Amino acid sequence: MTEATRRNLVVEHINRRIQSRTLGPGDKLPSVRGLAATLQVSASTVVEAYDVLVAEGIIWARRGSGFFVADRAQPFAVSQTGPQLEREVDxxxxxxxxxxxxxxxxxxxCGWLPSDWMPVDALRRAMRQVARASSAVLTDYGNAQGHLELRHLIARKLHDQAIEAGPDCILLTNSGSQALDLVCRLLLSPGDTVLVDDPCYFNFHALLRAHQIKIVSVPFTPKGPNLAALEDILKDQRPRLYLTNSALHNPTGATLSATTAHRVLSLAETHDLIIVEDAIFAEFEPTLSPRLAALDGHNRVLTIGSYSKTLSASLRCGHIVARRDWIEALTDLQVATNFGGPSPMVSEVLHTALTDGGYRKHxxxxxxxxxxxxxxxxxxxxxxxxxxxxxxxxxxxxxxxxxxxxxxxxxxxxxxxxxxxxxxxxxxxxxxxxxxxxxxxxxxxxxxxxxxxxxxxxxxxxxxxx
Amino acid sequence: MTEATRRNLVVEHINRRIQSRTLGPGDKLPSVRGLAATLQVSASTVVEAYDVLVAEGIIWARRGSGFFVADRAQPFAVSQTGPQLEREVDxxxxxxxxxxxxxxxxxxxCGWLPSDWMPVDALRRAMRQVARASSAVLTDYGNAQGHLELRHLIARKLHDQAIEAGPDCILLTNSGSQALDLVCRLLLSPGDTVLVDDPCYFNFHALLRAHQIKIVSVPFTPKGPNLAALEDILKDQRPRLYLTNSALHNPTGATLSATTAHRVLSLAETHDLIIVEDAIFAEFEPTLSPRLAALDGHNRVLTIGSYSKTLSASLRCGHIVARRDWIEALTDLQVATNFGGPSPMVSEVLHTALTDGGYRKHxxxxxxxxxxxxxxxxxxxxxxxxxxxxxxxxxxxxxxxxxxxxxxxxxxxxxxxxxxxxxxxxxxxxxxxxxxxxxxxxxxxxxxxxxxxxxxxxxxxxxxxx
The missing domain is CATH 3.90.1150.10 (Aspartate Aminotransferase, domain 1)
Known part of the structure; x- marks a missing residue:
């Protein structure tokens, strides 16, 4: 019998006594030596078992006096949340x-792939590898702008998409959504007007509403926004920012044409419009499509991305690519509101999994x-x-x-x-x-x-x- | 020689040819079979090596035509950030x-412990264990309110601190700071007045400024806020919210007295003040100190916590404890602005490390x-x-x-x-x-x-x- 098995038997023994009420809330547990003798295990096995029970909140230790059954020794029933049928379909x-x-x-x-379509083995390998990383990676706050090597890797991937941006122009965030959230905090004030596509990714509406933003929308065509409607809206409503998807549009799957991309950017220049290009589906493209950031060089365009769709949504790591001065201000904002960006441990797992030779094949x-x-x-x-x-x-x-x-x-x-x-x-x-x-x-x-x-x-x- | 060693030799061979400029940007790489014959390795070794080079952005693959040297094949120089001497001391x-x-x-x-004071071995063990978890834990978005077992565990720990709150009244967040950020979003509007201690944790100022909040402060005494000053401020300035530390105050290390705690809460009731109690240092207390949430039962008090100080700041996971209706609204806000909370993978690592029998001893x-x-x-x-x-x-x-x-x-x-x-x-x-x-x-x-x-x-x- 292994040590862990012996420890678990002691844990079960105590749990049974609590369930059968032979040990009640506040009762003192048997002494370590006493129980060790009763159950014919070593004292250290009992100590380990008591530690597990303390960690689970079933018992507690009073320094120098022993162990006691917690007031609320029964674990909570795990509640079932179930579908919320009555909620408004918004x-x-x-x-x-x-x-x-x-x-x-x-x-x-839903907006993600089934887990058995994802490169789970690569993630498991990456986690085992990062489990051996330096202590600092596992315990410390990371660099405020985010994992440097991962930013270098993102810069190289952007370069492959004809977008030039150094790692200094990239900020890692907790998600693509949080990237957009930070951009809204930096560039918008309550009451500002933002333009979205009709239709567009549903969470854009929820996020903009959380910022008390006035939403206007432009009809979306198979080649991008309707340009005549766009021009009218820019003249009449003077939105500060246009939030759109490039690469593959959500929900339609359509692709911006080169002509439309150029025209959108010209209109943006004329009307001093900032554009946020959410390119979260870029890695799913069979061939490169026109990208606003490629034309504009991140002058008035910001790019948002993440690996939630291609690698793992559980890791929680997105990024913003933008002008250096905006990135610096966004970094301050992320420190103020989250004391930094994504988990450094997670960033290391992500970098490891992405540089695993298998990612391209996946x-x-x-x-x-x-x-x-x-x-x-x-x-x-x-x-x-x-x-x-x-x-x-x-x-x-x-x-x-x-x-x-x-x-x-x-x-x-x-x-x-x-x-x-x-x-x-x-x-x-x-x-x-x-x-x-x-x-x-x-x-x-x-x-x-x-x-x-x-x-x-x-x-x-x-x-x-x- | 292992397969990995052979693969690395092929990677080095190509890198040397690029550095010596015998292979330039855009050049086609040797065919897989050709290079395998030249270097006397198997074709699969060359394929693996090329995959690594593609993942690193050194080369790229054109389907059906082979591999090519990337335009920017040289890895970026890793820039040194260095101290920013000129920045204002704010x-x-x-x-x-x-x-x-x-x-x-x-x-x-700084506000954290050196990494060699942290339970690094427990974290490594937890990561190896979670590397074997179900695929869904490693790839999927988690439950919107956060990892259920971890919320149960937090509820039991709160119970040990004389605070009663079920897992339904707990929301997991990316950090203690983000917990506070969400609370500000839910309960405050730009221009509202918030009361803080003088002195208080410096990031409270940065965070409140990010929300365009008017900050007023109450002198802090060794037993908590100065009660006469507090009463005057509540009458004159009518702050909507009071943000304070309980358990151990940051930066002073002082502890709220029972009398002051009761009086603060009575004043809050009279003046309809909401209190956010940041209890991030609670686990460092040798004995329990008065907690506002314990007195109030989370009627007008919200509690914020995290394991950044005791286990790892790299994991990025905090929590808010509050009334059920506020938690539901905060959950919606977190979905809108971050499409969920902390990494489910990280939450699993955290739960595993906290229920490891060694945490109490640590x-x-x-x-x-x-x-x-x-x-x-x-x-x-x-x-x-x-x-x-x-x-x-x-x-x-x-x-x-x-x-x-x-x-x-x-x-x-x-x-x-x-x-x-x-x-x-x-x-x-x-x-x-x-x-x-x-x-x-x-x-x-x-x-x-x-x-x-x-x-x-x-x-x-x-x-x-x-």
Whole structure:
């Protein structure tokens, strides 16, 4: 029997006595020597077991007098959160439902890949390697701007995307969302106007609302924002900032054309507009698409990115790329509000996993797998009358319109009672004009979902006719 | 020779050819088979080596055509940041100087323990254990409120501190600072007035300024805030919130008395004041001190905590304890602005390290070690004419006054040129009335610092006399 097994037996013995109430709250535990003799184990085994029970809050130690049963010795029942059916279907709805879904709930509307599509072995290797890193990496606050080698690596990856920026122009953050949050804090004041695409990533709405920002939206076309509408809005509403996705647009999967990119930037110069380019899906591109930061050289464009979609969302590390003076001010802001950026230990794990020779192969395999999956799901959704608005070049989203003006929010609400979280169109739409659209994550979409959609479409059909 | 060694030799071979310019930017690399034959290694070794070079950004792959030297094949020079001597000595000064200090700079003014005082072996064990966790822990976004078992554990630890709060009333955050940041976002608007202690933790000033909050301060006594002054301020300035430290006050190390705690809470009730109690040093207490949350039951008090000081600042995980409805709103805010809280992987490492039987022993040893160190440093600083304002019951701070009204900011500025970051009094003081005080971290204070202080005090003395 191993030492750990012997220790666990002592822990169980005490837990049983507490459960059977032969030891009650406040009672003194047997002495270490006494229990060691009773159970025929060494005193050090009992000491270790008592330490575990103290750490778990089951018992406590009074220096010099021994160990006592805690007042609240029974562990709390682990509560089940379950789906919140009554909550309004707004821009936080998909986020909270997806994040907090229980294990038996599926998430064809969520914004990430299933964990078995991710390079888990590389992450495990990286963690074991970082477990041997210097003590400082494991215990200290890191550099305020973030892990230097990781910033160098990001700079090289940006260079491969035709974007030039040194590590001094990069700030690591806790996430892509927090990167945007810091940008809003630096560049905006409550009451300012910000322009977003219609549709756009739903959390942009929630985040801007948290900053008390006035949101205006520009209709999005398969080649980027509608330029005539953009010009009118810039003249009439004078937004301070335009927040958009480049590389692969969320939720549509569309790609900015070179002409549109150039024109957007010219308009931004004329109207003194700052642009935040969220390029979180850039690594999913099969070939490079026009990037505003590549044209502008981070003069009035800021880039946001993260490896949450390609490597791990559990690590929590994003980044902002911007002018050196803005990065310095953003760094101060992050120190003031978070005493620094992402975990240095996590940054080291991320850097290790990204420089593992396997990351490129993982991305190539992922891109191919998603290509096949998008084609298959386009066919299967098409058979139900759901047609993608564009054919995306990459990524895991399909933005589809329901037949017969079926209300996607109602489909989402009904699906939640059947254990599936969908992402209905209007959570992506500031104008609330996308009620019959839905964003599908092809990597999470299963045959059961297609069957459920078929049923709900049919029911909607009938409802319309009666 | 191992496979890894052979791969590294191929990597070195290519790097040498790039450095010697026999391979230039854009050049095609030798074919995998060709190089394998030349170097007498297997093709798979060359493929692995090329993958490493791609991951490092030295070369890139064009699908179907082979590998090419990147345009910017030379790795960036790693820049040295060095101390920023010219920066104003304000509330961000100590933070940035301490966080960004190079390895040869010492930090007797910083707010953390040296890494060799921390339970590094327990952290390494926890990381190795979590490296074997389920894939979902390593790749997925976690529960929006944060790791459930960790919240249970925090609830049990709070119970041991006479504070009752279930895991539903706890939100995990990226840090103690971010916990406070979220509270400010929820409960305050720009222009609101917030009350802090004079002196108080310097980053409170920076954080509140980031929220455009008007800061007022109440003189702090060895038993808590000056009650007469507090009452006057509540009547005249009507602050919405009072932000204070309980358990062990930062920077003074003082402890709130029971009488003062009760009176503060009565005044808060009369004047409808919300109290945020930052109890980040609670685990360093030798015995329990009065806690506002224990008296109030989290009606108008919110508690903030973290394990940055006792376990690791690298993990980045703090928490807020508050009323259930506030926690729900804070969770939404954290999703909107950060798409969730701390890294689920990190939360798992933290939970594992805290429930390791060794944590209690680590804290007992740490408390004893700090007791001895505070006594020793009190004597040695006293010999230089620096006397602690109070004798703290625990923790690692001593708040001392210089003799002869020597200006602590000037000492700090001069010390920085000698490679030591000190924390001068006025960065802790909203009223700027603490110019001859300094906060010392006894765990970081070395004999060289005492010698340097002796010299500067002597020089200051002479300067006064001439």
């Amino acid at each position: 821009s936080l709805w998909v986020a909270r439902q997806s994040i907090d879904a229980e294990n038996d709930v599926t998430k064809p509307g 991305m190539e395999a992922l891109i191919s797998r998603l290509d096949r999956r998008r084609s298959q799901m386009t066919r299967e959704l098409g058979a139900l009358g759901l047609k993608p608005w564009v054919k995306p070049r990459g990524g895991f989203y399909l933005w589809c319109e329901f037949p017969n003006q079926i209300d996607a929010a109602s489909v989402a609400r009904r699906s939640l009672t059947r254990g599936a979280v969908f992402a209905p169109g209007n959570v992506f739409s500031a104008s609330q004009s996308m009620s019959s659209f839905m964003r599908f994550n092809v990597s999470q979409l299963e045959s059961g979902h297609l069957k459920l959609l078929g049923e709900l479409i049919k029911a909607g059909d009938t409802a319309d006719r009666t | 509330s961000l000064w100590v933070a940035r100087q301490s966080i960004d200090a190079e390895n040869d700079v010492t930090k007797p003014g 804290m007992e040893a740490l408390i004893s070690r700090l007791d001895r160190r505070r006594s020793q440093m009190t004597r040695e600083l006293g010999a230089l004419g620096l006397k602690p304002w109070v004798k703290p019951r625990g923790g690692f701070y001593l708040w001392c006054e210089f003799p002869n009204q020597i200006d602590a900011a000037s000492v700090a500025r001069r010390s920085l040129t000698r490679g030591a970051v000190f924390a001068p009094g006025n960065v802790f003081s909203a009223s700027q009335s603490m110019s001859s005080f300094m906060r010392f971290n006894v765990s970081q204070l070395e004999s060289g610092h005492l010698k340097l202080l002796g010299e500067l005090i002597k020089a200051g003395d002479t300067a006064d006399r001439t």
